[in-house]
Amino acid sequence: MSQPRVLLEIPVEGNNFTTAGEAASRVKRTLQKLGIDSALIRRVSIATYEAEMNIVIHAEYGKIVLQVDAGGVTVLAEDRGKGIPDLNQAMTAGFSTASDRARAMGFGAGMGLPNIKKCTDQLEIDTQVNVGTKVVMKFTYPTTS
Amino acid sequence: MTLEELVKVIDATVVTGHEKLTAKIRGVYVSDLLSDVIGHAQEGQVWLTIQTHTNVVAVALLLNLAAIIFTAGATPDGETVTKAQNEGIVLLTTALSTYETAGRLYRNQQ
Numbered sequence: 001m002s003q004p005r006v007l008l009e010i011p012v013e014g015n016n017f018t019t020a021g022e023a024a025s026r027v028k029r030t031l032q033k034l035g036i037d038s039a040l041i042r043r044v045s046i047a048t049y050e051a052e053m054n055i056v057i058h059a060e061y062g063k064i065v066l067q068v069d070a071g072g073v074t075v076l077a078e079d080r081g082k083g084i085p086d087l088n089q090a091m092t093a094g095f096s097t098a099s100d101r102a103r104a105m106g107f108g109a110g111m112g113l114p115n116i117k118k119c120t121d122q123l124e125i126d127t128q129v130n131v132g133t134k135v136v137m138k139f140t141y142p143t144t145s
Numbered sequence: 146m147t148l149e150e151l152v153k154v155i156d157a158t159v160v161t162g163h164e165k166l167t168a169k170i171r172g173v174y175v176s177d178l179l180s181d182v183i184g185h186a187q188e189g190q191v192w193l194t195i196q197t198h199t200n201v202v203a204v205a206l207l208l209n210l211a212a213i214i215f216t217a218g219a220t221p222d223g224e225t226v227t228k229a230q231n232e233g234i235v236l237l238t239t240a241l242s243t244y245e246t247a248g249r250l251y252r253n254q255q
């Protein structure tokens with residue numbers, strides 16, 4: 001398989017709701033320019049949006065990295081922050097520790113990680129309490145026959 | 146129906162995207178939970194919500210939604226309007242309740 005190419009590396013600020021979503025938009029635009037299958041772009045967009053929002057809502061700061069290789073697309077969301085003490089609980093639909101402010105804005109439904117799980121072909125989450133979280137999301141190109 | 150027709154059906158005011166009203170809508174999605182919308186709304190649909198902050202524009206952009214309709218008299222923040230203008234997202238407002246808006250759109254669908 002060819003060497004992965006890093007196409008974007010975008011910083012994400014915790015608690016900045018004004019620019020939230022822009023990293024996902026840039027990832028989407030970049031993939032559109034590459035002419036990638038639109039159903040795949042939709043999955044990448046949804047997962048990246050949720051991972052970006054998790055940095056904004058739950059972490060201090062982080063970044064979104066977009067990589068492509070011959071097999072597909074990889075998006076990495078890495079942050080410094082409080083980490084996730086119980087990953088199984090966090091993956092449960094409806095579980096959320098979002099603030100009241102975030103909830104009033106329509107975030108904190110506890111559907112972000114389940115959405116990410118549904119949209120990715122491969123998902124790895126590395127997290128350490130009071131250090132940070134690294135979410136690696138892999139999406140495989142549809143096989144052409 | 147087209148956005149132009151929809152505007153009449155729900156007595157809407159066009160905030161941004163006047164040039165895009167000839168587009169045909171492909172359905173309606175109703176929710177104020179962003180994760181619900183991002184996970185389920187489909188391209189070409191209009192989205193009924195009372196959330197007015199800038200992030201709704203990001204969601205509409207990512208999903209290629211036809212328009213965001215702020216119901217029940219909700220009006221978008223200044224920043225939301227600016228962002229929608231920059232990104233080419235159609236914003237509409239209506240004084241009708243979400244129920245009445247959805248009901249009229251359901252009755253007029255074809």
Ligand SMILES: Nc1ncnc2c1ncn2[C@@H]1O[C@H](COP(=O)(O)OP(=O)(O)O)[C@@H](O)[C@H]1O
Nearest residue numbers: 054058083090096097108109110111112113133
């Ligand atoms: N990057 C992160 N840093 C710290 N905690 C996180 C992070 N992402 C998710 N979590 C934890 O997992 C929970 C569930 O996440 P998610 O399913 O996205 O729901 P929501 O963001 O709506 O709360 C969050 O409420 C939070 O406690």
Ligand SMILES: [Mg+2]
Nearest residue numbers: 053054112113
């Ligand atoms: Mg989340």
